[in-house]
Amino acid sequence: MDLEISSPLNILLITDKQNDQEVYQSFFQDRKIPFSIGGVSPIHGAIVFLSSTPFDIVIVDSYTDWITVFELIQDFPGLPWFILTDKGNEEIAVQAFKTGAADCIIKVPENEYLPLLLDSIVHAIQQRDEKILTDQYHQQLEDIVADRTQVLMKSNQLLSDEASQRAQAIDDLKESREIYRRFFQTSRDAVFISSVDDRWIDMNQSALQLFGYQDREQIWNDSILDLYWDPEDREEYLKKITKQGFVKDYPLKFRKKDDTIFDALVSATPYEIGGKLIGYQGFIRDISDDIRAEEDKQSILKQQTVIDDLAIEMGTSLALKDIYQSIRTHVQDLFSMDGLCLYKYDREGQSIQAEFIWMNDKKAGIVDFTPARFDNLKPSLTTQVIQDKTGLNIANLQAYLQENNQESIKGNHPNESPPGKIQGLHFSYATLLAPIVVKEEVIGVLQVINQQPDVYSPDDLHILSRIAKVVAIGLQKAYLYQESLAHVKKLSSLQRIEQAILENLSL
Structure with missing residues (x-):
């Protein structure tokens, strides 16, 4: 073998x-x-x-x-x-x-x-x-099995990791959806989704409130174009989204259900499903309050600038004519008015003198300076302001007089109008009156008039009162200066008379 x-x-x-x-x-x-x-x-x-x-x-x-x-x-x-x-x-x-x-x-x-x-x-x-x-063979098989086992373990690990990632992605998606849902429902801004054919797809409660709707059924019946102040604005706004893929803080004017117009900023992006454009999504922020706040700020700055300029001129001028013109110019910068009156109060004589009256004749396009006149101190708007040392804001003079059982008071001359009434104006006008006070003593009244009723606010009366305080010192100095000139003139006359008498006696 x-x-x-x-x-x-x-x-x-x-x-x-x-x-x-x-x-x-x-x-x-x-x-x-x-x-x-x-x-x-x-x-x-x-x-x-x-x-x-x-x-x-x-x-x-x-x-x-x-x-x-x-x-x-x-x-x-x-x-x-x-x-x-x-x-x-x-x-x-x-x-x-x-x-x-x-x-x-x-x-x-x-x-x-x-x-x-x-x-x-x-x-x-x-x-x-x-x-x-x-x-x-066993070793080779074990090596193969070990290799395959390693591959399977890696594959299982990859599958496990992928499953974990998918589970995490699902959890993240759920969380994102929940966050988005909470944001969508609780955002103070109006969140919306609109279609390419100008219809609503979804909106939150803030959007309903912003546009003045009670429920979704009402707003779904209206086209989005109906809510634009100018529908052409939407076309320009969509062109910009198409061009750059989004818009941020894009200014637009919208119209509420009751036709109230408001300013807003819109931020939006395309809304796509499966790569197909369905519409647009974003949010609308009402900035009407911000605009009003900015306008109020600019108005306050303007008021302060005008009042500061007026104060400077009041401190540098003694001529009443220049002072009156300066008052009219600065008041006209701050008020819409058809007339301005400045009354001087003679405390000793208990009378009111209309020192300066200006009326803007809109129809004729001319400015009329009415001659000054005197009135006895009788029950009237000016006497009320003088006695109370408090301004008046009267939305409708005729209604005010009827409510307070007052009648218009005529002056000493039958053709003259009483204080508080300018000749040529109808009697249903709005007016503001502010006392001119120096050292707690009233020396006059400043009045502005508008032919339209209900045009002045409490803030307007506050501004006029500030102006009255600024002009008070200037007027007081000018009045004293005029009185001094009158005394000098009187003394000069007396001196001339005395000189003439002495000359006659010497003869």
Whole structure:
């Protein structure tokens, strides 16, 4: 029987008989079996060979110290051990197989046991080679399984990560939707979604309130174009969105359901589904209050500038004509008026003198300066202001007089109008009157008149009162200056009379 092996068998022969080596060599050579007996040793020296040299098989021939042999088999279990005995001892065979021997063979005369030994060796070597191949296959399979397992683990990890990411994305989407829903419903700005054909898709409660609607059904019945003050503004606004992809704080004027006009800033972007333009979404911010606040601010600045300029002129002029013209010019800068009156109060004479009256004749397009006149201090608007030292804001003079059971008071001359009434104006006009006070003493009254009723506000009366305080000192100085000039003129006249008398006496 030929044994196909790639390298010679390295055999360890454990025996006490020197001729056993020759028997085995001769037998293996005759069978053309590649081999080499790498060591021949008694049992007690075999451990040295086994520990230092790799062997393919171990043959133990006819030993008596079987306990030591069995211990060696257990210490080196990876080798095929072949036990040869001279006698058929069943206990030795059983123990040999239990400890891991490959075979246990009885030696018979004439070396007839050697073919059986060879068959057993061939079988053991085949099992060894098959085991090596099997182990290699197993190792390769384990490597493949390990690689596939690693790939599967990575795939599972990727799937797990993807699932986690999807779950997180779903949670984030839910959270985003919830945040958007809360923003949509609770935003103080008007949030909207409109279609490309100028219809409403959705809006929040602030949008309904902004445009003056009670519920969605009402606003859905109206086109968005109906809410633009100028529908062409929407066309320009949409062109800008198309051009740059969005608008931010775009100024527009809108119309409420009751036709009230208001200013707003719009920020919006295209509203798309699946890449298709459905409409536009964004929010509208009412800036009417901001605009009014800015207008009020500018108005206050203008008022202060005008009053400051008037104060400067009041401090630098003593000519009454210049002072009156300056008062008219500055008051006209702040008020819409058709007439201006400045009354001087003569406390000692208990009379009111209309020092300056200006009337704007809108129809004729001319300005009329009415001559000054005197009136006795009778019940009238001016006397009420003088006595109370408090201004009056009368929305409709005729209604005011009727409510207070007063009649118009005529002056001393039948063609003259009473204080508080300018000739040529109808009697249902609006008027403001403010006392001119110096050191808690009233020296006059400043009055503005508008032919239209209900045009002046409490703020207007406050402004006129400030102007009256500014002009009070200037008028007082001018009045004193005029009185001084009158005294000087009177003294000059007396001196001339005295001189004439003295000249006559000397004659």
